[in-house]
Amino acid sequence: MTWMITGGAGYIGSHVVKALVDAGERVVVLDDLSTGDPARLPSGVTLERGTVLDRAVLDRVLREHAVEGVVHIAAKKQVGESVERPLWYYRENVEGLRTVLEAAAEANVRRFLFSSSAAVYGMPDVDLVTEQTPCEPMSPYGETKLAGEWLVNAVGKAHGMATACLRYFNVAGAASPELGDPGIFNLVPMVFQRLAEGKAPLIFGDDYPTPDGTCVRDYIHVADIASAHVAAARRLTDDPKAALVLNIGTGEGVSVAEMVSIIREVSGHTDLEPEVAPRRPGDPARVVASAESIGKELDWTARYDVRQMVTSAWEGWQLRHPA
Known part of the structure; x- marks a missing residue:
């Protein structure tokens, strides 16, 4: 079968493309290249340039490539920007998803995998965030992801699609240096x-209520994100009635101070001591995933630790910034 991956030339998308191709799946990528790069795609993967808001392009790609499953990753994802431009985020993320779902339903696509986010939870006051933790997003970005989950679930039920919504926690690292994160938006x-x-x-x-006073997060290697997509794609193929909502995380928290210390060691910049700046509005003290459900549902677990994430990310950074 063939999977269409929207946003497949981006940072996370290209890792998912590589993982699916390595698993023997046929893949076609739809990307407007606003942030994606064709050079990130494996040899032999077809790139169709276009936006998810263009119904005519979607219809053509789905038809010409006989697409049977969709992995929808294309989205705008900067929290601060979403606060400044909420209308744009709702158009790109919600209307874009609605258009893809409508085209997929009319093309009789029976498998749909949606890229969601831990941003749907907001500031959960729990040690481990489970899929049953109440969703109270604090930004338009998080709202668009939660609305997207509702839409995917409703369309799946109405049109007989097997669906999965995967909530990413803090993504870092690279499967290879050339696939490193080109953005400067994450820690x-x-x-x-x-x-x-x-x-x-x-x-x-x-001064947060954590062991060292700094925020605690669940960092997940992007290669683990990709392998979770492969496991989810196989589940949707095997189970036509699947309707999954799953966290992708490690279940282990790492403080910002600990992460900065590892980054300094790996990069060789131990001479530069970190400076403490004022809190940023809306930063919760601790957000760590429970990975129990994804382990049970997909027989999946994260493989990489934080030092491996940082080391692989540093190799990618050096490749893009040789000076």
């Missing part, structure tokens, strides 16, 4: 950039 590349400029890394707040 690891942000610290890399500060160190490369000879500046001290910043830690936003050290």
Whole structure:
């Protein structure tokens, strides 16, 4: 069967493409290349350039490639930007998803895998976030992901699609240097950039109710994200009635101070001591996934630890910034 992967030329998308191809699946990528790069795709994978808002392009790609499953990753994903431009985020993320689902339903696609986010939870006051933890998103970005889950679930029931919504926690690392994260929006590349400029890394707040006073997060290697997609795709193929909502995390928390320390060691910049800046509004003290459900449902578990994530990310950073 053939899977269409929207946003497949991006950071996470290209890892999912590689993992599915390595697993023997046929893949076609739809990407508008606003942030994606064709060079990230494996040899032999067809790239169709277009936006998920273009119904005519979707209809053609689904028909010409006889697509039987969709992995929808294409989305805008910057929390701060979503606060400034909520209408744009709802159009790109919700209307884009609605258009893809409508085209898929009319093309008789029977498998749909949606890229969601831990942002749907907001600021959960629990040690481990389970899929039953109440969803109270704190940004338009998180709202669009939660609305997307509702839409996927409803369309799946109405049109007989097997569906899965995968809630990513804090993604980092790279399966190979050329697939590293090109953005400067997450903690690891942000610290890399500060160190490369000879500046001290910043830690936003050290007075949280955590062991060292800094925020605790669940960091997950992007290669583990990709392998979870392969496991989910196989489940949707085997179980036509599947309707899954699953966390993708390790179940282990790492504080920001601990992560910055590992980054400094791996990059060789131990001379630059971190500086503490004021808290950022809306940062919860602790957000760590329970990975119990995904283990039971997909027989999946994360393979990589935090040092492996940072080391692989640093190799990718060096490739893109040789100076």
